[in-house]
Amino acid sequence: MVPLAYYLLLSGFLFACGVVGFLIKRNIITIFMSIELMLNGVNLSFVAFAAHWHALAGQVFVFFVMVVAAAEAAVGLAIIIAVYRTRETLNVDQVNLLKL
Amino acid sequence: MSFHLILFLAFGAVCVGGAVNLLAQRHPINSALSLITVMAALAGEYLLLGAEFVAAVQVIVYAGAIMVLFVFVIMLLNAGEEEGTKGSRVALLLGVPGMLTASVLMAWVVLQHSGTESVGIGALPGPPRNIAQLLFHDFLLPFEVTSVLILIAIMGAVVLASKPESTTGKVD
Numbered sequence: 001m002v003p004l005a006y007y008l009l010l011s012g013f014l015f016a017c018g019v020v021g022f023l024i025k026r027n028i029i030t031i032f033m034s035i036e037l038m039l040n041g042v043n044l045s046f047v048a049f050a051a052h053w054h055a056l057a058g059q060v061f062v063f064f065v066m067v068v069a070a071a072e073a074a075v076g077l078a079i080i081i082a083v084y085r086t087r088e089t090l091n092v093d094q095v096n097l098l099k100l
Numbered sequence: 101m102s103f104h105l106i107l108f109l110a111f112g113a114v115c116v117g118g119a120v121n122l123l124a125q126r127h128p129i130n131s132a133l134s135l136i137t138v139m140a141a142l143a144g145e146y147l148l149l150g151a152e153f154v155a156a157v158q159v160i161v162y163a164g165a166i167m168v169l170f171v172f173v174i175m176l177l178n179a180g181e182e183e184g185t186k187g188s189r190v191a192l193l194l195g196v197p198g199m200l201t202a203s204v205l206m207a208w209v210v211l212q213h214s215g216t217e218s219v220g221i222g223a224l225p226g227p228p229r230n231i232a233q234l235l236f237h238d239f240l241l242p243f244e245v246t247s248v249l250i251l252i253a254i255m256g257a258v259v260l261a262s263k264p265e266s267t268t269g270k271v272d
Contacts, residue, residue, distance in 0.1 A: 005211055005214040010115060014115060016202065026187070030122075030128050033132060033135050057238070063231070066162060070253075074256075082260050090179055
């Protein structure tokens with residue numbers, strides 16, 4: 001038996017790592033991966049609570065989060081390619097103009 | 101210490117190590133590979149909780165499809181090592197202590213307010229049959245809405261990633 005709090009701590013740690021990566025990374029692709037890490041942290045607490053409350057709906061929510069993450073990754077990576085084509089950089093500090 | 105707890109700690113240690121490595125690496129391809137490690141270890145945690153279907157989808161969709169997309173884009177754009185800037189140093193100085201404080205506070209609250217409830221191994225089996233029952237019956241409308249979302253995302257990705265010259269050329 002593993003206490004529910006351990007799962008929540010692990011999930012919170014993964015979410016915190018995602019937030020720190022979002023703040024300190026300057027490569028736009030790595031920032032995007034930090035968002036995926038945050039989504040994964042939330043998914044873990046969904047599954048842990050589903051097991052704790054015996055509600056299978058929590059696992060269905062994880063399925064929906066994955067679908068949204070897949071759509072977000074497809075559109076986001078397309079935007080990254082479009083940004084790279086016009087600016088020729090992946091550093092977010094150099095992408096600071098609305099119009100070239 | 102039960103075998104279940106040992107397995108949880110082993111997968112959890114891989115998760116934590118991968119997440120910290122994602123932050124420590126400077127090259128995006130190394131970050132992507134450590135993110136794949138985190139996702140695979142999370143699939144192990146899902147299996148411990150009994151969520152077989154979610155674990156399989158995690159490996160196939162997340163660690164497989166989405167991360168392959170990331171690795172393709174990193175290779176396509178030939179992304180190199182990132183160089184630190186003034187802004188990133190300020191974020192490092194303020195963000196890491198801030199997040200550490202918030203994490204410790206969160207951990208304290210969780211440990212304080214959670215009783216001794218614990219989750220057994222395979223506590224809630226999530227076989228595909230029961231998941232499908234929920235997905236196609238109780239959550240039918242959200243399921244159909246996500247199919248529209250995916251369609252729009254595909255069209256958006258095609259429009260955004262296509263070359264601007266080719267789209268304007270067809271209009272003329």
